[in-house]
Amino acid sequence: MPKPELYVIFTGNKGRKPDRLLLSEEFFKGADIDIEVKAKVIYESNTDDIINQYIIFCKVFSEQTNQHGMTQKAVTETIRICIDRNVLREYLAQREKEVVTIMMSLFDEEQIMKSFVKSERHDADRETAERLIKKGK
Numbered sequence: 632m633p634k635p636e637l638y639v640i641f642t643g644n645k646g647r648k649p650d651r652l653l654l655s656e657e658f659f660k661g662a663d664i665d666i667e668v669k670a671k672v673i674y675e676s677n678t679d680d681i682i683n684q685y686i687i688f689c690k691v692f693s694e695q696t697n698q699h700g701m702t703q704k705a706v707t708e709t710i711r712i713c714i715d716r717n718v719l720r721e722y723l724a725q726r727e728k729e730v731v732t733i734m735m736s737l738f739d740e741e742q743i744m745k746s747f748v749k750s751e752r753h754d755a756d757r758e759t760a761e762r763l764i765k766k767g768k
Contacts, residue, residue, distance in 0.1 A: 637670040642689035
């Protein structure tokens with residue numbers, strides 16, 4: 632049986648991030664937990680492999696959403712820039728329409744989640760106000 636390995640692809644700026652993450656440290660403040668998981672972290676590098684190209688794509692996408700918001704323009708600009716930079720060029724050129732559709736559906740899901748959270752907060756605020764009013768009577 633092959634030795635299991637877990638990897639995390641980090642698409643942000645490395646800064647002072649570690650090369651390995653421990654589940655207990657990242658999510659449980661170093662507490663002693665029954666199952667410990669170690670993950671090797673993959674950051675942007677000088678290689679031209681598919682993983683590094685994906686990391687660059689994510690960074691370009693982040694820059695474009697900062698500039699254009701969560702819009703189709705951000706997606707199409709990301710694709711254009713990446714093709715120009717030879718990042719995932721073949722894939723993006725052949726499947727541009729599919730990538731746009733997938734990325735836009737992610738926006739839709741994020742908008743739905745934001746709307747849900749906003750609605751839940753509104754309902755909770757209203758319920759709290761009603762309880763306070765009843766207590767005041």
